[in-house]
Amino acid sequence: MARNADVVVVGAGMFGSAAAKYLSRSGADTVIVGPPEPDRPAAARLSEFGAYHDESRIARCLGWDRFWGTVDSRSTARYRDIEAESGVGFFQECGALALIAASLREHTDTMLRTSEDDGVTVDRMTAADLRQEFPGLGLPPMNGGVEGLLERKSAGHLNPRHLVRAQLALAQAAGARLLRATVTGIHRDGPAGPWHVRTQTATTGATVTVRADKLLIAAGSLVNHNNALPRPYRLDLQTFTEPNLLYEVADRHLPALQDLPTVVTIDPEDSGDANLSAYLLPPLRYPDGRWYLRIGPAMQPAVRELRTTDEIHTWYARQRITPQQSALLSRMTKVLLPGLEPVSVREACCVVDKTPTRYPYLGHLDKDKSLTVAVGGNGHGARGSDEIGRLAATLVLGDRWDLPLSQETFAPAHEPGAAAGRPDYLRPPYGLC
Structure with a gap:
């Protein structure tokens, strides 16, 4: 069985569902390909795993740098x-709090200037302010002390599964076709032929082949492991x-705990497992x-790299840390919660x-710009996914x-050779989760 389209979006998750919505609204005949959400991610096949299969992700507008602040x-x-x-409801406004080491004051100043440019209101709080407003919340004992950045409005948490469902519904309302299927291969008829x-x-x-002039790969963290990229492409991800x-x-x-905002702690000390960076x-x-x-x-050392398909499958299937x-x-x-x-x-x-x-x-x-990718959320992608998809x-x-x-x-980078030493993104400060 074969189908035709202007664009095929491979990946029906956070980025793919948003992109399909905007493509369809532009008038492009769009097919979205992705497996259905599994009832239990641990029991799913590797191709069905998705990083959005959970009930909550932090939502806020304050970004670690200009890019993340803007898309968020x-x-x-x-x-x-x-x-x-x-x-479809997916967003709950409860506020978002970042607890940042005072030694990062210069970077904090830059973040706040960017937020002001974007029209985002952030309360800067001393340790005393934090203790008074959130008496049940412990403050991490960072060198030099800690200060808080609190977004009271337009911040809280979102349900990523419901957001994807909402985006897919809007894409389909605009004319997109959703194909609940697993990609088994991608090829092209010559340098200028259709995909x-x-x-x-x-x-x-059943086997269904979709032909299209343009292809958008938005297959998430497993893009190098699930047949989502045509050969010989691999990404440095x-x-x-x-x-x-x-x-x-x-x-x-x-009652006491539900009044808390979402919390992120940022510790710049390169102290391994003693580092105090986390999210709540x-x-x-x-x-x-x-x-x-x-x-x-x-990204402490405890967050270890998964290098092979078997390692990823085992990690998901066991659901044991x-x-x-x-x-x-x-x-x-x-x-953070000493009385829990x-x-x-x-x-x-x-x-x-x-x-x-x-x-x-x-x-x-590719040179003719018919093959495009949108991958690499870097642990921040859910809340900014609508803009990234756009x-x-x-x-x-x-x-x-x-x-x-x-x-x-x-610009996408292809898979490099083995790098020496620990990558920069494994060194603190880790930024806002």
């Missing part, structure tokens, strides 16, 4: 419109474990009906990807690039 603030400004147009995306459908296992602990919260403790999300009701508070790490990772997250939980008395503690496994630039790859892989669609359509950074900054 632009995306966040559209959340309510996306909810209203799709009928052929061969797939296996999720329901019947590394995948790492993302360990989480989920603390079940009793109903009687919910307040309690949310999960599909099992229970309330869980979630904590995760920054390492003792080192558990100890690190348990310690940070005691620092959980009913139970669960482990959860996801992945995070990193590019050498710490930015997404948004660009073309930028990807802009490239596919050949429209004007309107980001205040050169498009060359996001």
Whole structure:
């Protein structure tokens, strides 16, 4: 069976669903290819894994640098419109707090100037201010002290699964076709011919090939492992474990904890597992009906690289973090919430990807610009995914690039040789998760 389209978007996750919406609204005949969300990610095939299969991601407008501040603030400004147009709710406004070492004051000043330029209001708080407003929240004992940056409005957390569902609904309303299938191969009829995306459908296992003049690859962290790139392409994108602990919260403790904003801590000390960088999300009701508070790490050594397909599959399938990772997250939980008395503690496994630039790859892989990629969230991609998807669609359509950074900054890099030493993105400060 064969189908034709103007554009095929490979990947129906955070970036792909947003890009498909903008492509379809532009009038391009668009097919989105991606497997259905698995009922249980741990039991899914490798091709079905997605980094958005969870209940929450931090949402805010304050960015670590100009790029992330811009895409995050632009995306966040559209959340309510996306909810209203799709009928799918995904954003909860509870505020976002960054606890930053005072020694990073110069960088903090720069972030605040950028936020002011973007019209984002941020309260700068001393340690005394923080203790008064959040008496149940512990402050990490960073060298030189800590200060807080609090966004009270247009910040909190989003449900990434619901956001993807909303974006896909809007893409389909604009005319896009969603093919729930796994990509098994991609090839082209000569240097100037159409692209052929061969797939296996999720329901019947039938083979469906989609032909298109243009191809957008938005296949996420597993782009080098799941047949999403035509040969011989591979990208310089590394995948790492993302360990989480989920603390079940009793109903009687919910009122105090639900008033917390999302929290990120930024420690510039290169002290290995003693580093105090982490993120914390307040309690949310999960599909099992229970309330869980979630904590995760920054890029400490405990966040190890996954180099092979087998390693990625095993990490996902077992849903068990390492003792080192558990100890690190348990310690940070005691620092931030010293009075927490959980009913139970669960482990959860996801992945995070990193590019050498710490930015997404948004660009073309071939000379005629018919093959484009939008991958590399670098642990920040969910909240800015609507704008990143819009930028990807802009490239596919050949429209004007309107980001205040050169498009060359996001040019995809091919897989390099083995690098010596620890990459920069594994060295603190790690930025805002």
